[in-house]
Amino acid sequence: MRRALxxxxxxxxxxxxxxxxxxxxxxxxxxxxxxxxxxxxAVLTPPDMTHWLGTDSxxxxxxxxxxxxxxxxLFISLxxxxxxxxxxxxxxxxxxxxxxxxxxxxxxxxDLLFAFxxxxxxxxxxxxxxxxxxxxxxxxxxxxxxxxxxxxxxxxRTLMHEPFVQAARLMGQGGGRILLREIxxxxxxxxxxxxxxxxxxxxVMEAGLSFLGLGVQPPMPSLGVIxxxxxxYFTRGPWVLTMTGxxxxxxxxxxxxxxxxxxxxxxxxxxxxxxx
Amino acid sequence: MxxxxxxxxxxxxxxxxxxxxxxxxxAAPGDPALSALGENARPELVAAFRRLHNLDLPVGEQxxxxxxxxxxxxxxxxxxxxxxxxxxxxxxxxxxxxxxxxLYALILAGVISMIVGTVAALSRGTALDTLMTSFAxxxxxxxxxxxxxxxxxxxxxxxxxxxxxGFVSPSDSLPGALLSGFLPALAIAAPMAAVFSRVxxxxxxxxxxxxxxQVQRSxxxxxxxxxxxxxxxxxxxxxxxxxxxxxxxLLGGVVVIERVFGIPGIGSLMVDGAFGRDYPVIQAxxxxxxxxxxxxxxxxxxxxARLDPKARGR
Amino acid sequence: xxxxxxxxxxxxxxxxxxxxxxxxxxxxxxxxxxxxGESGSGKTVACLSLLRxxxxxxxxxxxxxxxxxxxxxxxxxxxxxxxxxxELAMVFQDxxxxxxxxxxxxxxxxxxxxxxGHDGPWRERAxxxxxxxxIPQPAAVxxxxxxxxxxxxxQRALIAMIVALKPSLIVADEPTTNLDNIVEEQILALFRDxxxxxAAGFIFITHDIGVAAQIADRIAVMYAGQIVExxxxxxxxxxxxxxxxxxxxxxxxxxxxxxxxxxEIPGQLPALDALPxxxxxxxxxxxxxPACAQPQPMRxxxxxxxxxxxxxx
Numbered sequence: 001m002r003r004a005l006x007x008x009x010x011x012x013x014x015x016x017x018x019x020x021x022x023x024x025x026x027x028x029x030x031x032x033x034x035x036x037x038x039x040x041x042a043v044l045t046p047p048d049m050t051h052w053l054g055t056d057s058x059x060x061x062x063x064x065x066x067x068x069x070x071x072x073x074l075f076i077s078l079x080x081x082x083x084x085x086x087x088x089x090x091x092x093x094x095x096x097x098x099x100x101x102x103x104x105x106x107x108x109x110x111d112l113l114f115a116f117x118x119x120x121x122x123x124x125x126x127x128x129x130x131x132x133x134x135x136x137x138x139x140x141x142x143x144x145x146x147x148x149x150x151x152x153x154x155x156x157r158t159l160m161h162e163p164f165v166q167a168a169r170l171m172g173q174g175g176g177r178i179l180l181r182e183i184x185x186x187x188x189x190x191x192x193x194x195x196x197x198x199x200x201x202x203x204v205m206e207a208g209l210s211f212l213g214l215g216v217q218p219p220m221p222s223l224g225v226i227x228x229x230x231x232x233y234f235t236r237g238p239w240v241l242t243m244t245g246x247x248x249x250x251x252x253x254x255x256x257x258x259x260x261x262x263x264x265x266x267x268x269x270x271x272x273x274x275x276x
Numbered sequence: 277m278x279x280x281x282x283x284x285x286x287x288x289x290x291x292x293x294x295x296x297x298x299x300x301x302x303a304a305p306g307d308p309a310l311s312a313l314g315e316n317a318r319p320e321l322v323a324a325f326r327r328l329h330n331l332d333l334p335v336g337e338q339x340x341x342x343x344x345x346x347x348x349x350x351x352x353x354x355x356x357x358x359x360x361x362x363x364x365x366x367x368x369x370x371x372x373x374x375x376x377x378x379l380y381a382l383i384l385a386g387v388i389s390m391i392v393g394t395v396a397a398l399s400r401g402t403a404l405d406t407l408m409t410s411f412a413x414x415x416x417x418x419x420x421x422x423x424x425x426x427x428x429x430x431x432x433x434x435x436x437x438x439x440x441x442g443f444v445s446p447s448d449s450l451p452g453a454l455l456s457g458f459l460p461a462l463a464i465a466a467p468m469a470a471v472f473s474r475v476x477x478x479x480x481x482x483x484x485x486x487x488x489x490q491v492q493r494s495x496x497x498x499x500x501x502x503x504x505x506x507x508x509x510x511x512x513x514x515x516x517x518x519x520x521x522x523x524x525x526l527l528g529g530v531v532v533i534e535r536v537f538g539i540p541g542i543g544s545l546m547v548d549g550a551f552g553r554d555y556p557v558i559q560a561x562x563x564x565x566x567x568x569x570x571x572x573x574x575x576x577x578x579x580x581a582r583l584d585p586k587a588r589g590r
Numbered sequence: 591x592x593x594x595x596x597x598x599x600x601x602x603x604x605x606x607x608x609x610x611x612x613x614x615x616x617x618x619x620x621x622x623x624x625x626x627g628e629s630g631s632g633k634t635v636a637c638l639s640l641l642r643x644x645x646x647x648x649x650x651x652x653x654x655x656x657x658x659x660x661x662x663x664x665x666x667x668x669x670x671x672x673x674x675x676x677e678l679a680m681v682f683q684d685x686x687x688x689x690x691x692x693x694x695x696x697x698x699x700x701x702x703x704x705x706x707g708h709d710g711p712w713r714e715r716a717x718x719x720x721x722x723x724x725i726p727q728p729a730a731v732x733x734x735x736x737x738x739x740x741x742x743x744x745q746r747a748l749i750a751m752i753v754a755l756k757p758s759l760i761v762a763d764e765p766t767t768n769l770d771n772i773v774e775e776q777i778l779a780l781f782r783d784x785x786x787x788x789a790a791g792f793i794f795i796t797h798d799i800g801v802a803a804q805i806a807d808r809i810a811v812m813y814a815g816q817i818v819e820x821x822x823x824x825x826x827x828x829x830x831x832x833x834x835x836x837x838x839x840x841x842x843x844x845x846x847x848x849x850x851x852x853x854e855i856p857g858q859l860p861a862l863d864a865l866p867x868x869x870x871x872x873x874x875x876x877x878x879x880p881a882c883a884q885p886q887p888m889r890x891x892x893x894x895x896x897x898x899x900x901x902x903x
Contacts, residue, residue: 111289112293112296115293115524115566115569115570116293116524116565116566117524117526117527117565117569118528119529119532120527120528120561120565123546123547123550126550127301127550127553128304129304130304130305200416200417208419208528211532212532214547234429242426245422249417249418249419249422250417253414255417256413256416260413487684487688488687488688493643494674495674495675495679495702496671496673496674496755497675497705505693505701506692506693509690509692510690513692584691585691585735586691
């Protein structure tokens with residue numbers, strides 16, 4: 001734990017992530033403006049002491065909108081990555097345990113999904129399912145499912161022949177019980193690292209889809225919707241797009257640093273190299 | 277033997293991808309004829325539309341017609357664009373643009389990451405290293421389409437050498453394409469360069485501590501020789517591997533950035549198709565991207581086999 | 591015979607820790623010194639410091655560092671670098687790890703031949719060199735990648751590269767440790783052949799006193815960063831004086847020489863941050879006495895024979 005706190009990456013990453021979480025959860029209580037209330041006297045005002053990130057073309061406070069949009073985007077990414085992770089890990093672990101045709105078929109399906117650019121896959125899903133919040137979640141989940149399935153399957157395979165798993169097997173424990181009780185706790189840290197990086201990519205994916213108008217539809221605010229808005233009047237009020245993107249970048253920086261730090265902590269090879 | 281097996285796997289993957297693309301689209305809700313012609317279209321127009329696009333055939337037969345056409349470059353006709361222009365023609369016209377922008381971004385990412393990764397590794401532990409690695413993490417964290425706009429705002433509007441919008445096709449003028457494509461390619465390249473330079477830095481540091489590097493120094497070979505022929509040469513193997521893995525993310529950036537900068541490539545075609553629910557266009561674009569990814573993967577594998585003698589026997 | 595290398599009070603430190611604590615080495619042309627000790631005794635670090643190949647963080651100091659009448663301690667890296675390979679060369683413990691895995695054996699030899707300033711076609715010279723170290727079918731070997739050859743073959747190829755460079759001082763750091771018995775004998779025979787062919791001085795590092803007995807004219811035994819006994823090989827083998835050397839020879843006689851921790855000597859090397867104030871070996875020595883807590887100087891015990899122990903000095 002002391003080593004963990006000494007890592008600057010972890011401290012900065014965790015700090016930024018907690019700040020982001022606090023901002024999007026406590027947003028409505030800490031900003032004096034409503035994200036949807038229009039104010040036609042204060043249209044497109046540059047950042048100042050009242051409106052820290054300025055206002056948009058309807059006079060809405062950009063900071064308030066970013067915080068509430070951030071909540072929508074984070075919710076989408078969290079649900080998408082969560083669903084992808086749970087289904088992917090379940091499928092991957094089962095495939096490794098059962099082997100045979102199921103494993104071959106699952107890995108072939110993963111290979112196939114991996115052959116599409118991830119954003120193209122999400123875009124394609126949006127067309128098949130229709131635009132909107134729920135369908136982005138499904139698109140993000142589908143983009144992450146193969147990543148988690150492959151990771152869980154590979155990790156499970158390396159652990160399957162470890163003595164403690166063999167011992168549990170000899171004691172007559174069932175497959176499901178061994179996977180959940182013996183293997184999952186051991187592969188969980190690595191999955192968590194993947195999830196923290198995936199969370200950042202999920203947010204970018206939502207932002208990209210909504211930015212193109214293929215994701216969350218206005219008036220619901222999401223980071224992608226606000227960025228798309230900012231593009232409309234970029235030359236008149238460049239701060240809307242610039243500031244929103246900057247906030248998104250800082251939030252993603254926090255998640256990426258956290259992922260890096262967790263990877264350093266969970267990788268025993270790196271831990272040894274780092275010294276006693 | 278290995279080559280023919282590989283070709284078979286590749287062909288099967290394309291075929292499976294085509295099936296997924298086709299049948300997923302068929303499963304989508306809504307009648308393409310009605311969405312193209314409007315809810316109140318005259319029945320005989322709808323029937324003619326269906327006949328033109330083979331929609332009156334059973335689904336299996338539709339697929340057979342589509343896939344056999346696709347193998348010859350015929351993807352049917354667009355439902356919305358230019359009065360039913362053949363999709364194959366659209367793809368053929370736009371593929372060079374996407375290939376140009378993608379390759380341009382890949383080269384930029386390669387050049388940037390080689391400099392950043394090498395400088396960071398050689399100055400390990402110093403302030404310069406911290407600066408370079410911080411830039412790299414920041415680069416991964418910035419959404420590329422946002423970065424594109426910021427680049428336009430700060431570069432194109434202040435330095436008028438770069439156009440802020442519009443794209444000159446490489447077939448019209450290569451210097452024009454290089455100039456007008458620079459900012460979009462840079463926006464796509466930035467997050468890639470960040471990932472690549474981190475991998476290169478880690479690989480260089482790993483190789484630097486290998487015993488053969490010490491052996492070469494013990495022979496009195498100059499440090500630049502050892503760096504070039506031994507350290508860098510061996511670090512290239514993981515570097516090229518990661519480039520291969522990242523191509524699918526790079527192409528995602530291409531889709532968004534083409535749209536943002538008004539570049540007429542496959543990506544903006546696919547987004548247009550998505551808005552118009554233009555099934556033949558979307559299917560063809562998705563399949564084209566699949567083939568591009570598989571093609572680059574194959575190239576990267578061949579390159580890795582050239583770089584890594586141990587991988588050749590396998 | 592003229593003096594090749596003279597080292598006085600060589601010290602290597604890693605921050606506050608002393609890895610090598612003041613060793614003296616004298617080596618004549620054509621002479622072979624066997625440097626013996628357990629893993630961690632500082633013998634490899636001492637030799638790497640002679641070639642300035644230590645990793646960052648390790649500092650070398652010496653009162654005297656003279657090679658061929660030249661003070662090499664004061665040379666800037668720019669002037670020292672040309673000496674590596676051409677004057678001072680090293681054979682390493684891990685032959686497989688000694689080769690750039692991305693390049694063929696031919697590339698390695700070509701590089702060494704170019705470094706030796708050889709003009710004319712490199713291939714003939716390479717074939718001649720490989721043949722000279724007993725590699726069969728040298729033309730085919732040139733086309734091989736390192737992972738396609740055995741450890742013994744690679745060690746021979748590395749020796750061929752060093753022969754190409756004709757250095758005057760060759761350090762061999764346990765060059766046979768990772769090889770099996772038969773190959774070990776062949777490589778030792780190759781070194782004996784080199785001793786005759788090249789007028790070079792050799793420092794042969796080993797933990798196996800039996801190997802040193804076969805190859806060395808003189809032996810220096812290292813323990814905890816110091817030389818504890820040095821003398822002509824025959825004298826050391828016949829009449830070891832230091833208790834540690836006696837233990838080593840007893841172990842070798844017990845055919846346990848390949849073991850990393852020596853069965854005949856209880857305990858293990860002291861940690862670098864917990865060195866005893868006096869004799870480093872005292873905590874493991876059966877004959878230790880209170881006076882051993884004082885630092886021990888080298889005491890002459892015979893012609894060219896000295897040791898660092900107060901017993902029967």
